[in-house]
Amino acid sequence: MEKKPTIPRLPHAFFKWYCQPGMYEEMHGDLEEFFYERAAEKGLFTAKLLYLWDVLRCFQPYAWRRPTAPTNAGIIMFRNYFKISLRSLMKNPLNSSINVFGLSVAIGIAVFVYAFASWTFSTDQFHEHKNEVFLVTFLADRDGTPQEYGTTPRPLGAMLREDFSHIEKVCRVEDRPVVVKYGDRVYHERVRYADPEFLDMFTFPLKQGSKASLADLNSIVLSENMAEKYFGTEDPLGKEVLVKFDKDNGKLFKVAEVAAKFPASRTISFDFLVNFDNLRTSPAYNVHDWSSTVAATFIQVDDPFNISSIEPGMDKYKAMQNSAVQPDWAITSFAFRPLATLHETSEYIKDGISRSSKDNYMSIVFMAIVAALMLALACLNYINIAIVSAAKRLKEIGIRKTIGATRGTVAVQFLAENVLITFFAMLLGVGLAMGFFIRGFEQMWGFDMDFRFSDTSLWVFLPATLLFTSLVSGIYPALYISRFQVVSIIKGSVKFGKKNTLTRVFLGLQLVFACVFITSAVTFTQNSAWLGARSWGYSQHEALYTGLPDAQAFTQLRDALSSHPDIVSISGSFHHLGRSEQTAVLHFPDRQYEAMELKVDARYFETLGLQLVEGRAFRENAANDKQAVVLNATLAASIAPGVPTSEVLGQVFDIDSTRYEVVGVVADFHAYDLSNKVEPTFFSLANKNDYRYLTMKTKHGTEKEVYEALQGQWATLFPETPFMGGYQEDVWGLYYEVIDIHAIVWQVVATMAILLAGLGLYGLISLNVVGRIREFSIRKLLGAGLSSIATNITRRYAALFAIALGLGAPLSYQAMNLLFDAAYTYHMPIGFSGVAVAVFVLIGVLLLTVAIQVARLRKFNPVNGLRVE
Amino acid sequence: MQRIYLGEFEELVLLTVGVLYDDAYAVAITKEVEKQSDRSVNVSAVHKSLYRLEKKGMLDSRLGDPESKRGGKRKRLFNITPYGKKALDESMDLRVSLRKQIPELAFKWQTN
Numbered sequence: 001m002e003k004k005p006t007i008p009r010l011p012h013a014f015f016k017w018y019c020q021p022g023m024y025e026e027m028h029g030d031l032e033e034f035f036y037e038r039a040a041e042k043g044l045f046t047a048k049l050l051y052l053w054d055v056l057r058c059f060q061p062y063a064w065r066r067p068t069a070p071t072n073a074g075i076i077m078f079r080n081y082f083k084i085s086l087r088s089l090m091k092n093p094l095n096s097s098i099n100v101f102g103l104s105v106a107i108g109i110a111v112f113v114y115a116f117a118s119w120t121f122s123t124d125q126f127h128e129h130k131n132e133v134f135l136v137t138f139l140a141d142r143d144g145t146p147q148e149y150g151t152t153p154r155p156l157g158a159m160l161r162e163d164f165s166h167i168e169k170v171c172r173v174e175d176r177p178v179v180v181k182y183g184d185r186v187y188h189e190r191v192r193y194a195d196p197e198f199l200d201m202f203t204f205p206l207k208q209g210s211k212a213s214l215a216d217l218n219s220i221v222l223s224e225n226m227a228e229k230y231f232g233t234e235d236p237l238g239k240e241v242l243v244k245f246d247k248d249n250g251k252l253f254k255v256a257e258v259a260a261k262f263p264a265s266r267t268i269s270f271d272f273l274v275n276f277d278n279l280r281t282s283p284a285y286n287v288h289d290w291s292s293t294v295a296a297t298f299i300q301v302d303d304p305f306n307i308s309s310i311e312p313g314m315d316k317y318k319a320m321q322n323s324a325v326q327p328d329w330a331i332t333s334f335a336f337r338p339l340a341t342l343h344e345t346s347e348y349i350k351d352g353i354s355r356s357s358k359d360n361y362m363s364i365v366f367m368a369i370v371a372a373l374m375l376a377l378a379c380l381n382y383i384n385i386a387i388v389s390a391a392k393r394l395k396e397i398g399i400r401k402t403i404g405a406t407r408g409t410v411a412v413q414f415l416a417e418n419v420l421i422t423f424f425a426m427l428l429g430v431g432l433a434m435g436f437f438i439r440g441f442e443q444m445w446g447f448d449m450d451f452r453f454s455d456t457s458l459w460v461f462l463p464a465t466l467l468f469t470s471l472v473s474g475i476y477p478a479l480y481i482s483r484f485q486v487v488s489i490i491k492g493s494v495k496f497g498k499k500n501t502l503t504r505v506f507l508g509l510q511l512v513f514a515c516v517f518i519t520s521a522v523t524f525t526q527n528s529a530w531l532g533a534r535s536w537g538y539s540q541h542e543a544l545y546t547g548l549p550d551a552q553a554f555t556q557l558r559d560a561l562s563s564h565p566d567i568v569s570i571s572g573s574f575h576h577l578g579r580s581e582q583t584a585v586l587h588f589p590d591r592q593y594e595a596m597e598l599k600v601d602a603r604y605f606e607t608l609g610l611q612l613v614e615g616r617a618f619r620e621n622a623a624n625d626k627q628a629v630v631l632n633a634t635l636a637a638s639i640a641p642g643v644p645t646s647e648v649l650g651q652v653f654d655i656d657s658t659r660y661e662v663v664g665v666v667a668d669f670h671a672y673d674l675s676n677k678v679e680p681t682f683f684s685l686a687n688k689n690d691y692r693y694l695t696m697k698t699k700h701g702t703e704k705e706v707y708e709a710l711q712g713q714w715a716t717l718f719p720e721t722p723f724m725g726g727y728q729e730d731v732w733g734l735y736y737e738v739i740d741i742h743a744i745v746w747q748v749v750a751t752m753a754i755l756l757a758g759l760g761l762y763g764l765i766s767l768n769v770v771g772r773i774r775e776f777s778i779r780k781l782l783g784a785g786l787s788s789i790a791t792n793i794t795r796r797y798a799a800l801f802a803i804a805l806g807l808g809a810p811l812s813y814q815a816m817n818l819l820f821d822a823a824y825t826y827h828m829p830i831g832f833s834g835v836a837v838a839v840f841v842l843i844g845v846l847l848l849t850v851a852i853q854v855a856r857l858r859k860f861n862p863v864n865g866l867r868v869e
Numbered sequence: 870m871q872r873i874y875l876g877e878f879e880e881l882v883l884l885t886v887g888v889l890y891d892d893a894y895a896v897a898i899t900k901e902v903e904k905q906s907d908r909s910v911n912v913s914a915v916h917k918s919l920y921r922l923e924k925k926g927m928l929d930s931r932l933g934d935p936e937s938k939r940g941g942k943r944k945r946l947f948n949i950t951p952y953g954k955k956a957l958d959e960s961m962d963l964r965v966s967l968r969k970q971i972p973e974l975a976f977k978w979q980t981n
Contacts, residue, residue, distance in 0.1 A: 007940075026932070029942030030895040030912055036938060057913035062920050 537669025
């Protein structure tokens with residue numbers, strides 16, 4: 001006989017697995033019979049395929065194994081708990097939905113905070129060499145305090161590469177504003193010059209091209225955004241873009257690489273990247289000059305441990321550096337900051353290349369507190385409702401105990417029930433977080449939080465939250481409920497829920513939290529309006545400005561615009577408020593100060609509406625005003641503390657060994673947005689050949705016309721250069737939007753808090769009314785009016801409210817003061833209106849809840865309340 | 870009395886079991902149904918009907934002898950019970966009686 005074809009193994013195993021053992025022989029016999037027959041007729045392959053098909057077709061309930069009934073008593077018991085829990089949830093839909101909804105909101109907020117925190121902490125962590133790459137910084141003494149700077153002397157990078165065997169790679173980075181042109185697309189951009197090692201040290205994901213391209217002097221690397229901006233759907237690789245370094249110098253670069261979309265959270269990235277040596281083509285850039293700095297120098301060491309062996313060797317560079325610069329700028333030491341933690345340390349590094357995420361840490365702390373309080377609110381709701389509604393389940397507990405349940409088993413049952421509720425709440429909460437909190441937040445701030453379910457630590461966080469929440473909210477009710485004695489339950493002598501002190505304390509706590517949240521929502525909203533109305537210290541609404549390619553452009557533009565009827569005055573300057581300034585050190589015989597310097601012309605004060613409080617402004621065409629300065633009030637107060645401002649006039653000091661004299665003082669103004677303190681600042685006269693800004697004051701209401709005129713003149717005069725102008729009131733960028741977002745966030749939080757506290761209160765009061773239904777029925781029968789019933793219900797809570805609000809109101813007031821001092825540099829004086837609104841809202845919630853119950857009682861037939869089965 | 874319910878395919882299988890008498894097992898039934906009704910039938914559908922009919926009491930079954938063409942496995946042979954016959958008859962009667970009640974007019978189609 002010929003050799004039998006073999007049954008395919010995998011489908012056979014599958015069949016064996018799902019088929020009832022009793023039916024296996026006959027059913028598989030049939031399948032085999034078909035298989036052998038087909039193998040002989042149609043070939044082995046077809047037979048195998050058809051066999052697989054048969055196996056799949058037979059995968060039906062009639063053939064399945066029957067699950068073996070559990071024999072483990074524990075499993076049976078938990079299945080019973082589960083069933084009872086679901087039933088009791090269904091039986092009290094109101095209470096269950098209050099619990100589930102409250103917990104889910106709180107968990108949603110917690111998940112959101114988690115997502116935000118993990119976004120923040122993942123900053124830069126995608127770089128493979130994050131632990132080996134260090135930023136070189138230096139420390140210098142400024143007014144007696146050490147200050148760290150992120151820049152580096154220019155020759156240092158090359159020397160480090162030569163002198164230390166532990167240093168594997170060195171990369172210098174420099175940024176320059178340029179104009180980039182491709183076809184008819186011309187924009188102002190910032191190009192990053194970097195050594196070829198840049199892309200090895202910072203492992204940005206690539207989209208097209210090769211990493212090695214940076215070594216080529218004529219190559220340029222684009223970010224994904226820039227590739228889209230300039231090339232749209234075209235393939236950018238190999239295309240040539242023109243980079244104009246300044247008016248006369250430009251160079252064609254070939255696109256050799258496009259980076260993939262940068263990870264959502266990073267401190268360092270780039271738009272355009274070209275080889276560092278391209279800087280040398282502009283003759284002014286001297287890489288051997290110790291007195292000039294490069295924006296950043298990064299090193300990569302073979303082992304992060306070896307960084308300590310490099311540090312002592314840095315002293316000789318310190319000597320070189322200090323002999324090259326003026327004593328003002330002497331440094332005290334060099335330091336190295338690892339890339340992995342740069343997003344934390346860069347807060348304290350001045351002129352650093354990387355972004356700091358310290359603001360985010362503050363936000364995380366705030367939001368974590370809010371999330372914790374919300375969770376507390378929801379848990380308190382749960383505890384209160386669970387305790388009061390346990391009255392309905394006394395009989396069940398009694399029976400369980402009679403047939404042998406111990407206190408422990410009853411407690412475990414109620415805990416298990418709570419885990420179930422929390423689990424539902426968590427499902428809903430994660431949905432809320434994904435669909436509402438995270439999405440809303442991303443839309444408000446316009447960034448991508450990159451929240452994914454594949455994040456492994458999320459799967460630690462969620463179960464931990466589940467366990468924590470269900471234990472915190474469930475442990476007390478479980479212990480409380482399981483305490484009752486069988487005998488007293490059956491006898492009906494359990495005194496219950498009438499005067500539970502703890503329930504009241506919890507409700508009180510809820511009210512206090514809600515009070516704080518409402519107060520902060522009101523105060524943030526008010527503050528947002530207050531900041532919006534706060535004066536900048538000059539008239540920003542009527543001012544327009546534009547940057548200039550060179551000083552000649554100033555004359556051209558001024559001449560072209562001077563005849564415009566709506567322009568009140570035109571001024572030229574080297575710096576501009578909110579756009580640029582420089583740091584200077586003021587030397588007095590006995591002391592020195594660091595201050596901001598703005599080089600402007602004589603009409604600048606008038607054009608921007610800066611208020612002169614003492615002395616005079618600069619005089620036009622007065623040669624000796626070259627040594628005159630005008631201070632702002634902050635600087636005036638700090639150089640001459642405790643004397644009238646007028647005495648500051650005539651004071652003299654040196655800057656870089658040139659003598660200056662104070663001729664005037666202007667009122668303080670906000671050059672940058674209100675999250676920045678007013679810096680000590682002074683003005684000096686700019687050289688006419690240095691003008692880089694043109695500022696205009698317009699007649700009120702004509703800003704738009706003048707802006708268009710300015711744009712028109714620009715287009716005719718400098719067709720090759722993109723427009724650099726704007727409204728002065730826009731120089732703070734999105735500041736006011738950000739402030740509004742703060743208010744929105746708190747409004748959302750407060751709404752949730754009111755909702756939670758309101759629901760909790762509603763649940764408690766309605767349970768209370770149900771528990772006292774006999775009492776109310778008798779009252780009604782004896783002729784009590786609705787108002788007396790209302791008073792009766794309210795009385796129970798009046799004292800509680802009085803105490804809670806008496807505690808909550810001052811607490812809210814204090815919390816607001818702390819919060820606003822921490823969150824804002826300038827904020828409105830905190831008044832009592834926020835607290836007052838909170839108190840009224842909460843009393844309103846109480847009255848509304850009572851009103852609903854009274855309305856229910858009005859329709860209630862007292863006979864039903866008194867009838868006993 | 871409530872009528873005995875019999876699905877269309879079940880009825881086919883029940884009939885075929887009767888036709889094949891004494892050698893009615895799933896493979897043979899599948900082939901017979903395919904041959905007689907000229908439609909493609911999967912053995913799993915036949916299994917399902919057989920087990921259901923047995924559960925309803927219209928069929929009973931015994932195990933046959935091991936055969937080498939089945940890889941040495943025994944087959945389950947089915948035969949009709951009296952209750953099965955009753956179900957078949959009732960179903961048949963119903964059809965016949967309904968068919969008889971159709972007025973001749975219903976079959977007189979006008980060609981226009």
